[in-house]
Amino acid sequence: MIGVTEATEPEADEVTGVLTTPEEWRVFLERYGELYVKTRADEEELVDLLDDDQLEVLDRGGRVEQWLGAAPAAEEALVRSEERLGVRFPPSLRGFFLASDGWTVLDDYVDGVHPCGRVVWMRDSAAGGRVIDIYASIPDNEDIVELFRRSVEIARGEDFWLLDPTDVGPDGEWAAYAFAPKYGDPTKHPSFSALFQSGYADMEEDMD
Helix, strand or coil, X not given: CCCCCCCECCCHHHCCCCCCCHHHHXXXXXXXXXXXXXXXCCHHHHHHHCCHHHHHHHHCCCCCCCCCECCCCCHHHHHHHHHHHCCCCCHHHHHHHHXXXXXXXXXXXXXEECCHHHCEEHHHCHHHHHHHHHHHCCCCCHHHHHHHHHCEEEEEECCEEEEEEEEECCCCXXXXXXXXXXXXXXXXXXXXXXXXXXXXXXXXXXXX
């Protein structure tokens, strides 16, 4: 049976600052891609991500910079997505999309961040709707079900990344959650930026 207690909170030192501008995101995402290639990608994935010259450099222990995102979203496309959902995205998410309209791989059980045009309410996505129905069928899950129903799905795979537009900090950032259905315990972060940065911190720890 799936039961949910309170959302867990990450350690405070996981967050090094909220990324809000496209320039800040571009620098961070370049570092993220480089670290992902070093610490997470298996041999088969590396062949898909890198060309032959890059693979040779990596084999020699050299540094490989790899952009794992997309072209920046146009402001007009971003506004259309906000109008479709009836919200204005928080600063860190807007800055991310203006640096990269989606992201292909993450240090998590999610497939990548959706392009802005595919961001959806969790209740309206096929996978999200199924999870909501399962959790709603179990007693004492009212709080987590309500969180799901009001949250925006920003990334999905085996797990979900969610943003809650009703929980807004003084900096305008929405509370963000990493949610693993098989464990039933969402982890709360103060922003989309902090959620993304937590994966980078995990990869850095594995380098030590």
